[in-house]
Amino acid sequence: MFSYKAIYVIVSREFKRFFRQRGRLIVTFARPILWLFVVGAGFTRLVNIPAGMNYKQFLLPGIIGMTILFSSIFSSISVVWDREFGFLREMLVAPISRTTIVMGKLLSGAALSVLQGAALLIFSPLLGLKMNLVEFLAMLFFMTLLSVAITALGLFIAAFLTSLEGFNVIMNFIVLPMFFLSGALYPMNVLPPALHYFTLINPLSYGIDAFKHVLFKNNTAFGAEFPLFLDIGLLALFSVGMTILAARFFERKG
Amino acid sequence: MSIIRVTDLVKRYNGLAAVDSISFTVNEGESFGFLGPNGAGKTTTINILCTLLSQTSGKAEVNGFDCLKQPPQVRSSIGLVFQDITLDNELTAYENLKFHCYLYNMEKAKAEERIEAILHVVGLYDRKDDLVRKFSGGMKRRLEIARGLLHHPKVLFLDEPTLGLDPQTRAHVWEFINNWRKKEGITVFLTTHYMDEAEVCDRIAIIDHGKIITCGTPEELKKMIKGDTIYLKTEDDKAAGTEIEKNFGIKTIKLHDSICFNVEAGDKFIPKIFDGLKTAVFSVNLKKPTLDDVFMHLTGREIREDNNSSRGGETLRLRRKKG
Numbered sequence: 001m002f003s004y005k006a007i008y009v010i011v012s013r014e015f016k017r018f019f020r021q022r023g024r025l026i027v028t029f030a031r032p033i034l035w036l037f038v039v040g041a042g043f044t045r046l047v048n049i050p051a052g053m054n055y056k057q058f059l060l061p062g063i064i065g066m067t068i069l070f071s072s073i074f075s076s077i078s079v080v081w082d083r084e085f086g087f088l089r090e091m092l093v094a095p096i097s098r099t100t101i102v103m104g105k106l107l108s109g110a111a112l113s114v115l116q117g118a119a120l121l122i123f124s125p126l127l128g129l130k131m132n133l134v135e136f137l138a139m140l141f142f143m144t145l146l147s148v149a150i151t152a153l154g155l156f157i158a159a160f161l162t163s164l165e166g167f168n169v170i171m172n173f174i175v176l177p178m179f180f181l182s183g184a185l186y187p188m189n190v191l192p193p194a195l196h197y198f199t200l201i202n203p204l205s206y207g208i209d210a211f212k213h214v215l216f217k218n219n220t221a222f223g224a225e226f227p228l229f230l231d232i233g234l235l236a237l238f239s240v241g242m243t244i245l246a247a248r249f250f251e252r253k254g
Numbered sequence: 255m256s257i258i259r260v261t262d263l264v265k266r267y268n269g270l271a272a273v274d275s276i277s278f279t280v281n282e283g284e285s286f287g288f289l290g291p292n293g294a295g296k297t298t299t300i301n302i303l304c305t306l307l308s309q310t311s312g313k314a315e316v317n318g319f320d321c322l323k324q325p326p327q328v329r330s331s332i333g334l335v336f337q338d339i340t341l342d343n344e345l346t347a348y349e350n351l352k353f354h355c356y357l358y359n360m361e362k363a364k365a366e367e368r369i370e371a372i373l374h375v376v377g378l379y380d381r382k383d384d385l386v387r388k389f390s391g392g393m394k395r396r397l398e399i400a401r402g403l404l405h406h407p408k409v410l411f412l413d414e415p416t417l418g419l420d421p422q423t424r425a426h427v428w429e430f431i432n433n434w435r436k437k438e439g440i441t442v443f444l445t446t447h448y449m450d451e452a453e454v455c456d457r458i459a460i461i462d463h464g465k466i467i468t469c470g471t472p473e474e475l476k477k478m479i480k481g482d483t484i485y486l487k488t489e490d491d492k493a494a495g496t497e498i499e500k501n502f503g504i505k506t507i508k509l510h511d512s513i514c515f516n517v518e519a520g521d522k523f524i525p526k527i528f529d530g531l532k533t534a535v536f537s538v539n540l541k542k543p544t545l546d547d548v549f550m551h552l553t554g555r556e557i558r559e560d561n562n563s564s565r566g567g568e569t570l571r572l573r574r575k576k577g
Contacts, residue, residue, distance in 0.1 A: 006357050085343075087342050090339050093304055093327045093332075
């Protein structure tokens with residue numbers, strides 16, 4: 001049984017939890033600020049970008065991508081959290097399908113990520129990256145695509161995790177490499193070929209690349225590296241595929 | 255009419271039978287206790303009945319629906335209270351209940367009315383807007399049981415519902431369950447290894463090593479133990495023992511500071527002791543048979559042997575999960 005009421009209540013639970021966990025809220029906003037204005041400030045002096053932009057500007061799309069990455073993974077790992085603390089059973093014995101639970105988690109995780117990513121756009125005028133309304137809406141659209149893709153990936157991983165101990169492994173062996181090999185901190189084409197291949201199979205690369213299309217429209221040297229239609233197409237494909245996989249494995253493993 | 259019907263149910267884990275071909279029925283409106291030591295197969299059976307686990311073979315039906323083939327219908331017919339607390343600590347009591355109503359597709363107005371009524375009954379109405387994190391173990395239990403009843407289930411499953419609660423809170427939880435059972439005519443299926451909890455059930459099945467070894471009302475089960483046990487403390491236990499054997503033809507067992515013997519209708523036998531004994535009697539103690547004795551009689555073990563250690567362990571585990 002597919003129940004919209006159930007999806008609604010799962011989403012509203014995640015929002016309540018998010019805004020009640022002050023620690024998580026603070027980290028959510030402190031982490032990107034640290035990257036942009038501390039790491040960014042240091043590297044701006046070190047890295048010479050000739051084409052009329054500075055490193056802080058270069059970091060913005062990457063840090064938006066990072067925020068979405070961490071937030072989406074954290075949201076989807078909440079399934080494991082629910083399992084550990086027993087709350088998942090309350091959902092599993094209800095007369096709703098597992099797919100309903102997955103959809104609820106997917107929607108809430110993606111929505112929270114977009115919210116946090118969008119909040120970072122207030123820095124864009126501060127950093128001298130101006131946007132018009134259409135560009136702003138385009139950013140929101142790309143953020144949504146990326147958020148759904150990463151949350152679905154997280155849910156797929158969460159279907160296999162039976163305890164929170166696995167979370168550290170996921171953080172260190174999946175999430176951090178995804179961040180470093182995405183074009184967030186440096187252009188992908190400066191990486192040695194072996195590492196460059198990893199960027200091609202990383203969904204985050206395409207999300208951040210889409211952001212660069214909007215934010216660095218005039219820049220050829222440090223701007224986007226893939227065609228925009230490829231970014232959108234691959235992210236959409238990845239989202240659908242991962243959602244189906246997550247729902248299927250969830251159905252089987254619970 | 256039987257609301258739960260289990261036939262030749264088997265559940266194997268890697269060839270090992272956790273539930274070994276059990277059959278039983280539970281009648282509508284009764285309270286049915288599943289009694290046995292830890293690891294006897296109680297939780298496995300409940301999980302199959304709740305559609306959380308699929309059986310290896312056999313059949314399980316709840317409210318006329320097959321647990322394997324019609325999980326949504328079964329789930330709509332049952333309420334569940336698990337061994338571990340399954341509330342969301344970061345939500346308020348009210349929000350936890352509302353979450354449940356929506357999962358069970360209740361209408362908003364009906365849900366709100368029901369939540370309010372049930373919160374009054376469990377005595378948590380004043381705390382409805384407090385985060386569950388701030389609740390004591392007993393309050394959480396009451397809230398969970400309230401939640402299990404929200405969607406008007408036909409059967410309420412309680413898996414060790416009072417584990418880790420102090421005696422006073424346990425009594426309170428039971429009072430509430432029984433009141434509610436009578437009010438709404440629901441069937442209660444519970445697992446426990448507390449004898450006094452099983453005692454209040456209409457019928458009990460005793461399960462050990464995945465098999466039901468006996469099933470009946472507490473009175474029927476206790477009748478399996480012939481008579482009562484009388485404990486005597488006397489001036490001279492040895493002399494008293496010989497006297498009883500000579501005068502009444504009953505064999506006595508010598509304990510370290512008393513003697514004991516089995517006799518039918520022990521309460522009526524006590525006056526005879528004073529007539530038939532020359533040795534001075536200091537105290538007389540009569541022990542009616544308990545379910546403990548039934549379990550010991552059938553398995554040759556005490557049910558508590560397996561439990562004391564593990565009960566401590568489970569309480570610890572519960573505490574860790576709460577923290």
